[in-house]
Amino acid sequence: MKMFEEKWTAWLDDQLSGNELTQFEASLPDLEAARAEKREARKLGSFLKEQLRSRKMSNEEFFSHQVHERIAGERKDRSRTGSTWWTIPRLVWCGATALALFVLTTFLFLSREQAGEQSEYLTQILNSRVDPVANPNAAVYIFETKTDNRVTVLWTEGLQSLPADYAAK
């Protein structure tokens, strides 16, 4: 439901039609006075257009130049801000990468060291128990599971026996 002001404005601007126009004009107490005011409003519109349209900008080219300069300045500031901003995450990334590399290297180094110790120890035991005369084709296979570092599974072929006091650790 339009308010009176909205209907009046629409009527002034010839935006009402059909039933809406008929009903609105019928609702006006003095249609002739309203039409006179409509003409007056139109006159005001033409007058404003004629008077206010004439305003010209001086130094148009300088205006454009200034806008251009300000935009160039903004871009420079933005890129400067951007490079400053970039150094912080870059430092973070560098630090994180260095830390990750250090952790990985340490882990690999320790793993190799542990695996080397175990292999050497077990190989010594196993080799000592292989009898090359009785079992000339004997072979030793060692399977080590890493899911639990305390467990080592051995599968041997041609091995006569393990020392009684040996518990695979």
Place this chain on the structure above:
Amino acid sequence: MQTESTPAQADVSELELVRRCQAGETDAFDQLVTRYRTRVFAMIYNMVHNDQDAWDLAQDAFVKAWKSIGRFRGKSSFYTWIYRIVMNVTIDWLRKRQVKAGGAEFNDAIQSKEIDPASKTVPKADPLPHQRLEQHEIRARIDHAVSQLSPEHRAVILMKEIEEMQYHEIAETLGCSIGTVMSRLFYARKKLQNSLRDVYEDV
């Protein structure tokens, strides 16, 4: 709304220019500035009535437009889009100035209550024969009358009467409903008729 070239030509080249601006080409934006600077300046001048302020605000509006051109999706014309920025910048500025001045400049609220919507209004000032009114005097009268309107009412009457924008375009530009636009237009017209009748009847 008025355009300086045919709508089809303007739309095509305008969209192309906008696309180039979005790709970072400042030369394309220069062309848009050249195309709209006069109208933008005139619109702002009619709102603030001062050359230097209008110049600065027009600059601010264009720089702001450049910064946010990446967000322009082409749902409205570029002109409507930049007009929204122009209006926001100008209305904000007027509001800040009003706060600094203690809020005494605009008296729309009082006037709206005083105007009988259906009344035929009577000129406040004594009529002056148009022969005695120089052009700058007429302009001064208009500027004074317009300055008595709130920024929103100024914007609506100027967009409607000078820029010949449709209700929906004005509503889109100002971010309000069409009903609000029509209502503001009603009061702005009444008030300007009240203040300027003697001038425009004689000229």
